[in-house]
Amino acid sequence: GQYSMGRTLDVSLNGIKMETVYPIESNSTVEVTVGVEEDLVDLEGRVCHTTHEGDRYHSGIEFIKMSPEGRKTFRRYTDEFKKRQEQLG
Numbered sequence: 001g002q003y004s005m006g007r008t009l010d011v012s013l014n015g016i017k018m019e020t021v022y023p024i025e026s027n028s029t030v031e032v033t034v035g036v037e038e039d040l041v042d043l044e045g046r047v048c049h050t051t052h053e054g055d056r057y058h059s060g061i062e063f064i065k066m067s068p069e070g071r072k073t074f075r076r077y078t079d080e081f082k083k084r085q086e087q088l089g
Helices: 068-088
Strands: 007-012 015-020 029-036 039-053 056-065
Touching (some): 007 068, 015 039, 029 068, 039 068
Antiparallel strands (some): 007 015, 015 056, 039 056
């Protein structure tokens, strides 16, 4: 597979919308690592769609595999993301 950094555009408990510099094929399975402070969690997801936006790509990813411990860390990530979005508002 290919490794790349991505930027979170939106997030929910069931998925994430990411911006990348290369396209991710729809229906492919990806591993996404997110972190809150020192806690990292690896999440497995299925790419629902990818669109070309300028020189970047936006992909919607639905999570298909998440441990209970991973869900707890991801919930913290989701809460922090939403809080930051409200502050930037």
